[in-house]
């Protein structure tokens with residue numbers, strides 16, 4: 001089986017799923033492993049320590065059971081990356097990477113949930129809990145996909161299985177992996193984040209800005225003696241709406257990623273108990289999301305100028321801090337990692353997948369930015385359920401995605417980089 005590349009159905013309207021060319025995945029084991037991961041409370045909260053350790057231990061034990069050589073690298077104390085390199089034993093070939101993260105965001109108020117967020121329960125055909133979609137099911141699916149491919153026989157090249165830490169934080173795991181020698185040999189990455197069956201070849205960029213507004217403190221009865229940073233803040237917020245319109249015109253509408261958004265998220269100043277005092281300082285925080293083709297330096301410069309002009313009208317000066325700056329990502333739809341994924345999806349589902357964009361950033365953003373790797377995002381679970389209460393994944397999706405991953409890997413490693421017929425542009 002290993003010597004013949006996957007056969008892509010030529011009739012886009014076939015509609016029937018195919019099993020030939022798709023390695024046989026141990027779906028019950030994959031589902032059970034996803035449950036085990038969900039039962040570990042690996043919440044990435046400020047000041048939390050050893051966040052991913054229990055999940056990393058679980059993954060490492062599984063890799064050992066599979067006989068996979070792997071490295072456990074502590075990126076921060078108790079926060080390991082677990083990276084396996086699975087050689088195909090079928091001669092030279094490319095290197096494909098599957099990527100996932102083991103940290104989750106907080107469950108928030110557990111009373112708001114109708115299930116135990118860390119129970120790992122299955123009912124109504126769904127696996128419930130924090131991380132069920134984002135993205136412990138994706139981690140389980142990718143691991144069991146690689147296991148299935150390996151058990152089907154030798155394959156050319158190799159597969160890197162990267163289970164990284166801190167995606168929900170500063171992406172320390174992806175940054176550390178991108179700087180590692182293993183990353184240098186990777187030819188394509190499938191990031192297994194939940195995207196609701198979309199093949200996401202693009203991801204929006206993100207910029208977080210903090211505008212510090214410096215005025216002059218004064219008595220509330222004598223405002224002429226002060227320079228009010230709160231009035232400046234209101235003007236800055238209003239000016240940002242105009243700046244967003246400028247950015248939409250300037251950078252246009254991307255077919256999948258939409259338009260640039262400029263969203264004020266913080267407007268803070270003054271003492272709630274000192275209503276007769278004009279404060280000296282205020283802060284405006286802004287969350288900017290960008291689309292492929294956005295010139296971040298130009299956009300930041302435009303936003304800075306808009307804020308300075310608005311605040312200058314009331315004599316207030318502005319200091320800008322760029323808290324974070326992550327580029328928008330676009331991988332060519334003709335890249336072998338994309339065409340392989342499309343071929344895998346067609347084999348399992350009988351039709352071409354839709355293309356889409358990741359609304360936020362993922363570890364893939366860092367792997368592309370820091371290591372120049374071609375990344376595509378595709379994984380089990382709905383795009384919008386992540387980070388919400390009553391998070392779930394449809395249980396059948398774990399097996400479906402594992403089969404697509406295995407078929408895509410076989411296609412990619414066979415070196416068949418041709419564009420499958422019927423792939424959506």
Ligand SMILES: [Zn+2]
Nearest residue numbers: 134135167193
């Ligand atoms: Zn995620």
